[in-house]
Amino acid sequence: MELNVYNTPFKKKKPFVPLNGNKVGMYVCGVTVYDMCHIGHARSLMVFDIISRYLRRKGYDLTYVRNFTDIDDKIIARANALETSYREVADRYIDEFNTDMEILGVRHADIEPKATDHIGDIIEMVRILVEKGLAYRAEDGSVYFSVAKFKGYGSLSGRRIEEMIAGARVDIGELKRDPLDFALWKASKVGEPSWDSPWSKGRPGWHIECSAMSTRFLGPTLDIHGGGRDLIFPHHENETAQSEGAYGVPFVRNWIHNGFVTVNGEKMSKSLGNFMTIRELTRDVHPEVLRLLVLSNHYRSPIDFSRDALNTSRNSLVRFYEMLDRVNRATATGDASRLEAHIGTFLAAIDEAMADDFNTARAMASLHDLTTKVNRSLDNDPRLSEGDRRQLARAVEEIVEVFGILAEDPGLFLDTVKRGDVQETGLSEQEILRLIDERNQARKAKDFKRADEIRDTLKAKGIQLKDSPGGTLWEKKP
RNA sequence: GGCGGCAUAGCCAAGUGGUAAGGCGACGGUCUGCAAAACCGUUAUUCACCGGUUCAAAUCCGGUUGCCGCCUCCA
Numbered sequence: 021m022e023l024n025v026y027n028t029p030f031k032k033k034k035p036f037v038p039l040n041g042n043k044v045g046m047y048v049c050g051v052t053v054y055d056m057c058h059i060g061h062a063r064s065l066m067v068f069d070i071i072s073r074y075l076r077r078k079g080y081d082l083t084y085v086r087n088f089t090d091i092d093d094k095i096i097a098r099a100n101a102l103e104t105s106y107r108e109v110a111d112r113y114i115d116e117f118n119t120d121m122e123i124l125g126v127r128h129a130d131i132e133p134k135a136t137d138h139i140g141d142i143i144e145m146v147r148i149l150v151e152k153g154l155a156y157r158a159e160d161g162s163v164y165f166s167v168a169k170f171k172g173y174g175s176l177s178g179r180r181i182e183e184m185i186a187g188a189r190v191d192i193g194e195l196k197r198d199p200l201d202f203a204l205w206k207a208s209k210v211g212e213p214s215w216d217s218p219w220s221k222g223r224p225g226w227h228i229e230c231s232a233m234s235t236r237f238l239g240p241t242l243d244i245h246g247g248g249r250d251l252i253f254p255h256h257e258n259e260t261a262q263s264e265g266a267y268g269v270p271f272v273r274n275w276i277h278n279g280f281v282t283v284n285g286e287k288m289s290k291s292l293g294n295f296m297t298i299r300e301l302t303r304d305v306h307p308e309v310l311r312l313l314v315l316s317n318h319y320r321s322p323i324d325f326s327r328d329a330l331n332t333s334r335n336s337l338v339r340f341y342e343m344l345d346r347v348n349r350a351t352a353t354g355d356a357s358r359l360e361a362h363i364g365t366f367l368a369a370i371d372e373a374m375a376d377d378f379n380t381a382r383a384m385a386s387l388h389d390l391t392t393k394v395n396r397s398l399d400n401d402p403r404l405s406e407g408d409r410r411q412l413a414r415a416v417e418e419i420v421e422v423f424g425i426l427a428e429d430p431g432l433f434l435d436t437v438k439r440g441d442v443q444e445t446g447l448s449e450q451e452i453l454r455l456i457d458e459r460n461q462a463r464k465a466k467d468f469k470r471a472d473e474i475r476d477t478l479k480a481k482g483i484q485l486k487d488s489p490g491g492t493l494w495e496k497k498p
Numbered sequence: 499g500g501c502g503g504c505a506u507a508g509c510c511a512a513g514u515g516g517u518a519a520g521g522c523g524a525c526g527g528u529c530u531g532c533a534a535a536a537c538c539g540u541u542a543u544u545c546a547c548c549g550g551u552u553c554a555a556a557u558c559c560g561g562u563u564g565c566c567g568c569c570u571c572c573a
Contacts, residue, residue, distance in 0.1 A: 051573070064573035094571070183500050184569070248573030278573070285565070289572060316511070322566075332510065332522055342535075381512050385520035399537050468531055475533070486534045
């Protein structure tokens with residue numbers, strides 16, 4: 021299936037054609053490490069995790085680069101507030117980030133460069149821009165990019181220079197020649213971390229690090245550059261100006277921007293204070309539930325985050341795992357395959373969905389279809405052939421590899437997720453089991469009144485019973 | 499103010515020209531002592547509104563309304 025990808029500046033999908041045959045270079049803007057990551061970050065990280073997994077599965081020779089911005093105003097501010105060094109702040113939150121990614125099952129990028137490890141590359145790039153007359157040194161030793169000198173500024177975000185001038189502003193103390201100019205190199209004040217450069221002791225501006233590091237690892241033209249929608253302007257616009265200004269070749273062949281996580285329709289962000297950190301959420305929500313929520317929406321659409329939305333995802337995930345659990349429990353039969361055709365259809369459907377601009381929502385619909393078909397088949401005949409078991413294992417492997425869900429043992433997953441925190445019910449597991457036992461004795465004695473009474477009591481405490489051939493099971497209803 | 503995006507059933511959500519995926523919920527059925535789960539069936543003649551193009555429009559064009567984002571740090 022031919023891969024079609026939506027490209028931000030063209031506003032439409034087109035066939036994905038890497039610059040060099042099968043090789044794909046993908047750069048995604050990572051995080052600024054000054055605080056814990058929230059669910060909005062999680063979505064972006066998951067989206068590109070899934071895209072990278074799919075590209076690899078598709079056979080592309082992918083090099084995925086995701087940076088850490090480890091020097092910046094906010095990191096310095098945080099370090100000052102904590103009376104520590106910028107380095108300690110950055111390193112601490114890089115550790116926290118890595119822990120979050122491990123929790124979320126987001127794989128490491130191939131290369132995860134830090135801005136401060138590439139000061140030399142950054143200075144070299146700024147030097148080229150100054151040499152070409154696209155940048156200038158201001159009085160204080162800072163270096164600014166001269167926006168007016170770069171033709172094509174605004175083409176990514178669809179803005180014209182004249183339109184931007186009105187809205188532009190200049191901070192006090194900035195020595196720009198033009199309000200639209202942006203800093204490539206910031207001269208440092210006393211006490212701030214700094215590096216030597218031909219212009220001043222200082223530190224890199226935000227935008228230049230991505231240009232410098234992406235070029236270092238992937239060359240001057242990227243096949244894919246990704247990030248959140250909010251980075252389109254000015255960050256990605258500025259990266260384009262820097263890179264194309266310096267090297268004279270197209271910077272990015274495919275811009276991919278993910279939609280926001282919103283809360284009550286508003287963007288989740290630090291400044292609005294309506295955020296929830298990854299760590300907080302995953303204390304009582306299984307990471308795959310969040311992943312399924314992300315997968316159930318198209319990557320460019322907003323996701324309105326709520327407990328309700330989370331619950332819906334949880335229920336779907338439980339449905340998938342219960343199907344897998346049934347499969348595991350099914351007795352063997354030597355009969356011919358009943359599921360092979362369904363599984364073939366499913367695998368083709370998810371590839372088709374993903375090849376169409378990474379349409380994970382459609383892929384999840386196919387997974388629901390497959391689940392229904394497997395359940396139906398097992399309703400008709402609870403036995404399963406070896407061939408079907410193998411095919412199904414293959415399908416699950418594909419799901420795990422591309423989407424990062426259904427990676428857990430079904431029995432274990434259902435235990436932890438369905439039973440959750442027993443404490444909340446006000447009963448101990450022992451008490452629950454005792455009541456179930458008492459109810460089953462009543463049932464045996466055909467005392468259904470007493471049996472139903474017990475079931476209702478448990479239900480009132482949020483515990484749902486399920487009588488199955490193997491005995492009575494219980495779960496906590498969210 | 500400028501630029502951009504979105505508007506699909508009770509809710510969530512796919513769908514960019516060929517006659518509305520999927521999930522949740524609800525209702526009916528099979529199964530069950532009764533439930534739960536699973537399965538089967540029903541649940542949008544219609545895609546914010548008004549015009550237009552077309553044999554054909556949720557999809558394209560123009561306008562209106564509402565919501566959101568960017569223009570300052572932001573995934």
